[in-house]
Amino acid sequence: MSEPSSPPVPAAPEPVTLPIASSTRVFPVRRVYCVGRNYVSHIREMAEADERDDPFFFQKPRDAVVRGATVVPYPPATNDFEYEGELVVAIGVGGSAIPVQEADKHVFGLAAGIDLTRRDLQVEARQRAWPWEMGKSFDASAPVGAITPVSGLHEVKDGELRLTVNGVERQKSALSLMIWSPAEIVSRLSRQYRLEPGDLVMTGTPAGVGALAPGDAIHLEITGLEPLDITIGTTRD
Secondary structure, three states: OOOOOOOOOOOOOOOOEEEEOOOOOEEEOOOEEEEEOOEHHHHHHHOOOOOOOOOEEEEEOHHHEEOOOEEEEEOOOOOOEEEOEEEEEEEOOOEOOOOHHHHHHHEEEEEEEEOOEEHHHHHHHHHOOOOOHHHHOOOOOEEEOOEEEOOOHHHHOOOEEEEEEOOEEEEEEEHHHEOOOHHHHHHHHHHHOOEOOOOEEEOOOOOOOEEOOOOOEEEEEEOOOOOEEEEEEEEOO
């Protein structure tokens, strides 16, 4: 008796990689972690938390990562699609329960990133005590620029983040105004998950978040890093 036919096994998904500044090499992405509420200014504009809460984390799928100079489709199921400019930490050496003073040893580099958010769905999830996936973890929701290798997280101490939409400044903040520093974030995150090479950590956004529309051009600059540019397209079918 012949065996019943079965559908073909799907091919393995394409690896997700990011360019490395001034190099032909690429950085393979493993996981994408995000930090919520890490600037007092953003906490105040959203009116949603105490100002010294411990950092909390959520994730985006690996295939939500898109490179710069990309047209990002306006996502379905939302009427309030927003940008959040952020510093991204790229992990190069794995570890768990990493002491703050040793966080530098685990970092490969830094990049500019945008946490794209379906704000109306995020707010609904928060009100219903649901997970944030609907608002945060959709297709193409994590544009990230080229990764710049660094010798340590001290290199961003005096840096500044600046985001424009259609040439108009919307976000501007010193990175030193983070509630939890990048080293503290790496340390605290590693108490909950074992970090591995290829992990990205988006470190939170300052005040100035706002809605996007098809055709908008977003430009993000962070001191010492490659800038990130994306354009918002129409809704994907």
